[in-house]
Amino acid sequence: MKTAFTILVAACALAGCEGNAPAGNGAGAKGNIVTELPLKRGFYVASDTACGQASNATLLLVHRDGINGSRDACVFRSVEQTGPTSYRAVVVCNNIQGGEAESSTNVYEIPDATRFSYGAEDSDYRSHLRYCEQSSLPDPWRDNDISDLLGEPTRP
Secondary structure: OHHHHHHHHHOOOOOOOOOOOOOOOOOOOOEEEEEEOOOOOEEEOOOOHHHOOOOOOEEEEEEOOOOOOOOOEEEEEEEOOOOOOOOEEEEEEEOOOOOEEEEEEEEEEEEEEEEEEEEOOOOOEEEEEEEEOOHHOOOOHHEEEOOOOOOOEEEE
């Protein structure tokens, strides 16, 4: 059984979507395969949390291959655009402290490159996040060197 936190960290994104997809709501719609979600790489915080008040529970790092949370490191296996701002992705997450990898399918609504909402494909629960400049975050995230995670994707 996935926890809300596992669902939260399974959201991810990389930058620069390509191609156009037919309209659809993401539920069962067949779309175009894309290389990445159209999100800016960096830190995202729950929409109801000030950037300067971010914590392990409210913060995600969107990087070149996936997303990291406080307990999970996730990578996308496939991304499909199902509507003008809707996406579906198969995500594989590893618990940083060990254990088996878990795969899930999540749906994303991305109105622009700095905001998104998402959740498990089979759930009505949605998390809402927004981009925060790293310099606006509290320690220890403000000064972490994440440059090696923000380059070009390493997955095919």
